[in-house]
Amino acid sequence: MRLRLFEAIAPMECLYRAAGELAKHELSDRVRPDRVVVLQTNVRPTRGAFFVDLFEAGADDPVFTVRVETGLVEAYAQIMDREGEHSVGEGLLRLTALLLPRGERVDWLEEQRGYLADLPTRRACWGWIFAQLLAMPRYAYTVRTGRERESA
Structure with missing residues (x-):
């Protein structure tokens, strides 16, 4: 490296x-x-x-x-470069959040915005967004059926 x-x-x-x-x-x-x-x-x-x-x-x-x-x-320059990027990414996350129950959406989106704000690069942000898009059907099923397991 x-x-x-x-x-x-x-x-x-x-x-x-x-x-x-x-x-x-x-x-x-x-x-x-x-x-x-x-x-x-x-x-x-x-x-x-x-x-x-x-x-x-x-x-x-x-x-x-x-x-x-x-x-x-x-x-x-980093702020200017990331301004437009997050609006597209957050739009995708908002669309994905429609799979969640209404009460869960706002909290989930707020949590995702926090994760995106902590990521250092645009590439890392898009990687996170892509991972969330892939994981959402399983998470939505878990939340909707009430099969959430608490860790010990």
């Missing part, structure tokens, strides 16, 4: 998009919103940070250059 030290946390385009969004947010905190209209960004990654050049319409030189820490960009 090879240790990958420089593997990206998220795809580079997600990191660039996240850096641009964070820089625009940082700029809106510093400057009045009516002063600058940012139409284009240029992201330059370095070892410890991303430098984002913000341009106005038709300008050759950047209006502002914002430094955003790499850790913050990676965390924000």
